Every structure is written in C-alpha cells, then in structure tokens.
Amino acid sequence: MKTSKAGPGARWLARHRLARHWLLVMNLAIGLFIGGTALPPVLMRMGLEAPARAVYAFYSLNCHQLPQRSYFLFGPTGVNTYSRDQVTAWGADRARLRGFVGNGEVGFKLGMAQRNTAIYGTFLLAGVVYSVVRGRARGLSWPALALLAVPMLVDGVSHIVSEVGGSGFRETNVWLETLTGSAFRSTFYAGTTFGSFNWLMRTLTGALFAVGCVWCVYPRIEQGLEVTRRQSTAGPGRPSLASTMVSPGGQLGPGGPSRPAQVSSARTHVRAGL
Numbered sequence: 188m189k190t191s192k193a194g195p196g197a198r199w200l201a202r203h204r205l206a207r208h209w210l211l212v213m214n215l216a217i218g219l220f221i222g223g224t225a226l227p228p229v230l231m232r233m234g235l236e237a238p239a240r241a242v243y244a245f246y247s248l249n250c251h252q253l254p255q256r257s258y259f260l261f262g263p264t265g266v267n268t269y270s271r272d273q274v275t276a277w278g279a280d281r282a283r284l285r286g287f288v289g290n291g292e293v294g295f296k297l298g299m300a301q302r303n304t305a306i307y308g309t310f311l312l313a314g315v316v317y318s319v320v321r322g323r324a325r326g327l328s329w330p331a332l333a334l335l336a337v338p339m340l341v342d343g344v345s346h347i348v349s350e351v352g353g354s355g356f357r358e359t360n361v362w363l364e365t366l367t368g369s370a371f372r373s374t375f376y377a378g379t380t381f382g383s384f385n386w387l388m389r390t391l392t393g394a395l396f397a398v399g400c401v402w403c404v405y406p407r408i409e410q411g412l413e414v415t416r417r418q419s420t421a422g423p424g425r426p427s428l429a430s431t432m433v434s435p436g437g438q439l440g441p442g443g444p445s446r447p448a449q450v451s452s453a454r455t456h457v458r459a460g461l
Contacts, residue, residue, distance in 0.1 A: 206412040210321065210405070214314040221299075221307040228260040228295035231288065239295075243288060246298035252285045255379050256301050256389065262294030268301075268380040269293065271358075301379075301386060302339070305393035313401035326406030327399060335399035339392035346385075360384055 224246060230239035243252065255271040271284070279287035289295035297304065317324060349357035356362060360376040363384060379385045 209408065209412060210314065210318050214311060214318070217307060217311045217314060221304070221311055224298035224304065225260065227288070227298050231295040232261050232291075239288075243298060247285070250299040250303045252296070252298070253300055254279060254284055254287045254289070254296055257296040257299075258301065258304065259289055259294035259296050261291075262289075263292075267294055268386065270378045270380055300389075302343075302389040302393040305390045306397045309394040309397035310401060313398050314405070317401055317405050321405075321409060324402070324406055326410075327403040329403065332399045332403040336396050338388075339396045342388045342392050357385065 223242070227239040227242045227246075230236075230242065246252065254274045255269060257268070259267045259269065273293075274284065274287050275281055277287075277290065277293060287296075299307070346357050349355055358377065364376045374380070375382065375384055377383070379389075
C-alpha cells in the first residue's frame with residue numbers, strides 16, 4: 188500500500204507543533220545526549236566491549252576523553268576521578284591517554300570529560316529552568332555571551348600551554364599556592380581529581396558558558412518561532428494576520444489597494460447612483 192505524501196495542512200500542523208514544543212524537543216535531545224555518556228561504562232561492565240568502544244568513538248567526535256579529566260563509573264566509591272600518574276600506572280599509554288577507558292577494578296570512564304559533562308549537563312538544567320521562566324526572560328546579548336566564554340577559554344588555553352610547553356604550571360598550580368599562602372590542602376592545588384582547583388575550574392567555566400548560551404540563544408529561538416505560531420493560526424490557504432494589517436503608508440497588505448484608492452472608488456459609486 189502506497190503512503191500518501193503529507194499535504195499542505197499536515198506540513199503546516201507539523202510546523203505548528205514544532206513551534207509550540209521546540210523547547211521540550213531540545214531538552215529531550217540534550218538529555219539523551221548527556222545520558223548516553225553513561226552507556227559505554229555500563230556496556231564495559233557487562234563485558235560488551237565492542238559496542239562500548241563504538242559509543243566511545245561517537246563521543247570522541249565531541250570530546251578529547253582524557254582519563255585524568257574524566258569521571259569513572261563502577262570504581263571503588265561508585266564515581267571516581269584519577270590523576271595522570273594513576274592511569275599511567277594502570278597501563279595507560281602516555282602518548283595515547285585518551286585510549287584508556289579503565290578496567291574492572293578502577294571503573295570505566297564516561298563518554299565525555301569533566302568540562303563537557305558540565306557544559307551539557309548545565310544545558311539541560313538551564314533548559315528546564317528556562318521552560319519555567321520563558322516569556323519573562325530577557326535574552327543575553329552576544330557580547331555578554333562572549334564575555335562569559337572568556338573564563339573557559341583562558342582555562343583551556345592555559346592547560347594547552349602548560350602541557351605543550353612542558354612547564355606543567357597548571358598541573359602543580361604552585362603559582363596559586365603562592366597567591367593563597369597555602370591556605371588549602373595540597374590535593375586542591377595539584378592534579379585534576381575531584382575537589383582540585385583544576386576540576387573546579389573545568390566544571391565552573393563549562394557551566395558558566397552553558398548558562399550563557401541558553402540565556403542568549405533560547406529567547407531568540409522563542410522570538411523567532413513566535414512569528415511561526417502567529418502565522419499558523421491562519422491555517423493553510425488563509426492569509427496571515429500580517430498580510431491584512433494596514434501599513435504606515437496606507438497599504439492594506441502586500442499588493443492591496445491603498446486607502447485613498449478605496450475612498451475614491453466609493454465616491455465614484457455614490458455619484459453613479461445619484
């Protein structure tokens with residue numbers, strides 16, 4: 188049996204529903220994406236290494252997946268983080284650190300590293316919050332969004348310089364220990380594990396950037412789709428409200444007669460009747 192093509196009315200209805208429920212679709216998509224990062228460690232735990240590797244490969248398109256900057260599931264405490272020295276001691280190749288996914292004793296890493304987990308997790312949370320305040324939220328400007336991205340950019344570039352240059356100043360953070368007068372424990376300054384300065388910066392800067400994106404982009408999407416929602420109320424084949432509005436120049440919609448022309452025509456008919 189042949190399937191008939193959707194007519195203009197069905198296409199209009201689809202556009203109408205999408206315009207009404209775009210935020211729900213967006214939040215569900217992001218939720219599935221961030222939730223999918225837990226699938227590889229679950230599959231590895233079940234012994235399904237080939238499917239797990241395939242999912243890791245998919246998320247590697249979006250993330251470096253360095254183990255010393257990732258969360259590990261099914262570890263000694265449930266969720267664990269490890270240093271670079273620890274993962275190399277467990278057999279990770281320093282030249283290919285991202286290839287280390289873990290083992291049965293230390294757990295298996297998520298599909299995305301800490302910063303990306305913070306970004307997409309905050310995308311979802313901010314999207315849920317926006318669903319409550321939508322219509323009342325004023326969009327953030329593009330320059331303000333760029334400003335919120337600066338901390339993440341500085342943190343990321345400083346790590347690259349530290350590793351490529353070989354100085355390791357972001358690994359030890361001796362400069363921070365000097366600035367704070369060693370006010371915190373040594374584990375706060377060095378390494379990338381949970382509770383360290385590096386972990387904190389990755390998480391906070393990623394979350395800040397995600398909040399800025401939602402605050403800037405979502406209200407603009409809402410405003411853009413508002414036009415679609417208004418036009419959809421006219422239905423298929425009917426003129427939209429905009430096409431019947433009187434323009435400042437007196438035109439009644441695109442190509443319609445001007446008001447002076449209508450008045451002149453009315454006068455002609457009255458005279459003809461007299």
